Each structure stands twice: as C-alpha cells, then as structure tokens.
Amino acid sequence: MANNENFFERVYEVARLIPEGKVTSYGAIAKYLGAARSARMVGWAMNGSSLKEDVPAHRVVNKAGILTGKHHFDGTNLMQQLLESEGVVIIDNQIQNLEKHFWDPFEELSE
Numbered sequence: 001m002a003n004n005e006n007f008f009e010r011v012y013e014v015a016r017l018i019p020e021g022k023v024t025s026y027g028a029i030a031k032y033l034g035a036a037r038s039a040r041m042v043g044w045a046m047n048g049s050s051l052k053e054d055v056p057a058h059r060v061v062n063k064a065g066i067l068t069g070k071h072h073f074d075g076t077n078l079m080q081q082l083l084e085s086e087g088v089v090i091i092d093n094q095i096q097n098l099e100k101h102f103w104d105p106f107e108e109l110s111e
Helices: 002-015 026-032 039-051 078-085 105-109
Strands: none
Touching: 002 026, 002 039, 026 039, 026 105
C-alpha cells in the first residue's frame, strides 16, 4: 500500500499544477509519471482526493473530455460548476473545445 500512497501523492502533485481554466486526463498524468498504463490508478487517486482541498480534482477528466468523475463530487453538478466558473464550456457532461483547455503535463512540465 505504501507504493500506492506514494503514487497517489505524485498524482496530487501534478494535479495541483493544472492551471485554472485548464484540464488534463487521467492518462496524461499517468504518462507523465512514467506509468502510461495506470490511468485507472490516477482515477482512484482522484477519487480519494476529496479529503485534500488543495487538489483541483475537477480539472482531471477522461481523454475525451467527459466528466467521468463527477459522481465523486458533492452535489449533482459540482464538478461541472467548478469548471464552468473557470470558463470551461460543458455540454452533456463533455468539455467543448477540449484541445483549447487541455493541459498536457508531459509537455508543460518536461524540461
């Protein structure tokens, strides 16, 4: 379990860097962390992030821009409301113009 906790903390470190009005995907975080096949683990980390107020979990979506994690937020539309308050347009649980809002940690954080 210690290994998972370490991985989760690394996921949270990346999530904390996602700028307001931007989103990334579970898979993009996994790839950045060198665990490209671990998108589901990133999802589990995000599910557990509700206890960490400094982790903007609402900015992590699936690769198609769908708000797959929205049922983990209090209230029925909190994830969508948080994103919309940052200027992200969402229709039918899907981010519109995903490429405009997408933040790729692999590109943004690699030196």
